[in-house]
Structure formats: C-alpha cells, structure tokens
Amino acid sequence: MIPACRLADLPRGEAFRLDIDPPVSVFHTDDGEVFAIDDTCTHQDASLADGWLEGCEVECPLHASKFDLRTGAVDSPPAKLPVRTHEVVVEDGMIYVRVSADAPNLPPCIASRLAGGPA
C-alpha cells in the first residue's frame, strides 16, 4: 500500500495526485467518500485530478470525458476505455492506495512513449 495524504488535508471536492508511474489520483467526494483511479485520462494526456468533481463522477479538464469514480466506467465520451480503479484504505487518518494489478488504459500517446515509440 502506498501512503497518499492525510484525510484531513484533502477537503471534500478536491483531489490529490500521487506521483507514481502511472500517476494515481485520490478524490474526496462531497459525500465524504474517497476513491482512487488512474490520474491520466484514457482519451488523451490530461490529469483527472485537474478535472471537475461532481458526485461520484470526474470530468476531464480537456475534452469533458466523464468517469465513474466507483467503477472507472466511461459515463460520457470521447473516452472509450474505462480508467483503472484502486483500492483505498484509510487508517489512523491516513489515506493509502493499493495499486491495482490490472493493466492501465493509458491514452495512445503515453502508451507509445512507454513502449519506446516516438514521444
């Protein structure tokens, strides 16, 4: 498990980006729930932590794809693939993320970079 930040330091409606590879974002919803998903939009290179959080849904700041924080599912295009979700554990006021073992759905530009292709 990777420590992210203290729950008290993450106000409701805000997100915290965990700079691992690929980056993961932790969202604290207005209802007080905490979710973690891959930070990079599956459509193009954008940080979902910079996006707009509403209910259990985050809207990408660039092209307005929407993802369900609970399942990672695409609620609104242009994204076609879901984001990976991660387990969140809150212990003694600290938020921890257990990173999923599934393969991430990174956008084509990032995926090709990781594969050693043209950046």
Added chain:
Amino acid sequence: MRTVAVVGASLAGLSAARSLREQGYDGRLVLIGDEVHRPYDRPPLSKEFLAGTLGEAELGLETDGEDLRAEWLLGTRATGLDRTDRSVRLADGRDVRADGVVIATGAAARTLPGADGITGVHTLRTLDDARALRDELARGGRLVVIGGGFIGAEVASTAYALGLDVTVIEAAPTPLAGPLGETMGAVVSGLHTDHGVRLLCGVGVKGLSGEDRVEAVLLDDGRSVPADIVVVGVGARPCVEWLAGSGVDLDNGVKCGADGRTSLAGVVAVGDCANWYDPRVGAHRRVEHWTGALERPAAAVATLLAGGAVEPGVPRPPYFWSDQYGVKIQFAGYAGGADSVTVEEGAVGDRNVLAVYRRAGEPVAVLGMNQPRLFVRLRKQLSAVPGAR
C-alpha cells in the same frame, strides 16, 4: 416516427444517432456519410496524427462492440432533400424516405482560387487530406501555411516539431483576433515567433508560383516566400448546397432555433453546418467546435422526437481547445462581446496564463494556456450564468 435519416457521419451525426437510441427511438435509423470512413475524430488530424504519434485505428469514434442498429450508407453524398415526403436524395440515385431528418453535413475547407491542380498545396479537413499532408511533411522542406487560425497554427506547430522550416502568413494584423480578441490573439500567436517560426501578418496572398509543383507563395506587397509545401488554412464553409430549394432556411449554414429546429417540421440540424440561435448573445452563431458537435445533438434529437414540443434550454457556452508547441490552449465563451480582458493567473510572457474576458463586469469568456485546472473551474462558472451575454 418509423425512419430517421442522419445525413453526415462524423461526430455530430454519430452523436445524434447515439442520442436517438439513448432517448428511446427504436425505429429504422439510416446514417449517410460522403466519406467512406466510419466516424473518426478530426482534432488529432492536425496534431498527433499528422506528427505520426497516433495511428488511424485510434481515430475511430465508435467504441468496441458499439451497435446503434443503424444502416450505414457511407461513401455516398446527399444531393437533395424533398420537403413533401422528407426524402433524402443520394448521389448514387437512391432515395431515403424518412419521418425525421438530422442534418449534420459539416463544413468543408475553403480553398485558394487558382490553387487547384498544383502539387504540394493542401487543405486539412478529412482523414484523406491528413494522410496526404503527413506523407509530404515526412519528406521535410519549407512549409508555408496560409492562414494563422487554429488549423494553420496547429499544422505549423506540428511541422516545426518535425523539423521543417515553417512560415505562417496571416492577412489580418493579428492572428486569432476573431476568436480570442486582439490582445490574447497576439499572445497565443506569439508561440510561433517564440519557436523561430516566421509569422507574416497584415499581408494578403496574391497567388502561388510553380508549374506542376508549388515553388513559392506570392504576397500582395510583392514579396515571394519560397515553399516546398503549402497548407491553406483559411476557414471552412458549411456544406449546405444540397439543401438549396428544399425549404430549409439557409443563412450562414442551416438557420436553427436554440434547440436545433429548422424551418421544416421533422428536420433538425447539428454540428458545423448548423447556425443555432444562442439566447446568451441574442443572435445566431454557427459554432464549428468539436464540443458543440458532441453535446448539441442530444437537444436537437429531443426536439425531433417531441415534434418540437420541448422548451429549448440554454446551450453551454462554446468551448474549444488547441495544442500548439506543447502548450494546451483552452477557450470558452465569446470574446467578441468583452470590454476587458484580465490576466488572473500566470503571465503572458510565460505562455502560462488564465485570462477572463468581461463585459460590464460579468465574465463572458475565459482563456487558458497550460491552466487546465483553473480553466475548468472558470468554464463551469461561465456556464452557470444563464443571462451571460
């Protein structure tokens, strides 16, 4: 309603087809497209696709396994609409009789008079255009871009990254002054000169020189700019010629209400060809943005299915983005009505900036350069002001 014909199979047409199914329409659905390709995403054509970092397979707009239960008539152009029985006439002689018609025929790139048939001169609108231009750019050389608008600027940026020698020619004194205003138009187009791309403003193009292949662009002031490749990015015109005589009111595209309705019952229009009434500005605005083509069809389809009996909502302020020289540019609203522009974050010199346009103290537009987080918040505020003009 037993048959709906969607004329145009790009983002607006696909979004309309999706909306029809999402809103419970269960009848026959016919999608007509003049290109042979399945719906694909156009924004990457001037950026990642042109640069070679995004392949054709990734351009597809449909998701894996998506089934709209539609008949696809691709590679066939609509040539007419018969108002008596709403038949869509096709170039191959077929007729598609429909109870409802969604017009989504988009726009076509404007060309330069006299440029036809000269090798090395390109416009960029379709996948086929982009393939041809990509292959030429890969050979390198001197690129001259005619037009400093967004398509021209993105092509210049991509070609610069590919190592070409690039010149941009803009007839107006300041590029992008229309969409962004003079002040911020100068800031954003400053990205060219930041990178050593030549920017010639306030000068028109007289013509091209070259026998079979282009050799130079000739300017009104007598200068000649040597060119191996020329891209003409001088805007787009709505593809509505096929509607002449149909009874559909045409005025800078298809004239529509705030819900996409046209002057003919059972016919709505969406996307780049549609000139919607915008209650925020109290006038019609033909918006050529990707986001409008994605979002507005839902409202137009609701209008179509309800027989025009729904109260039109207020569309979100227009939004577009651009990627140039590694800078993410985002803009929402209308710059035209603003009486002030204020930099609220960052600095223009750093090309990292958030600027708010106001009219009589009320925000009417917002521009971000590499400020996605703040931009999205201000864009939401803009949408929340129903009376914003």
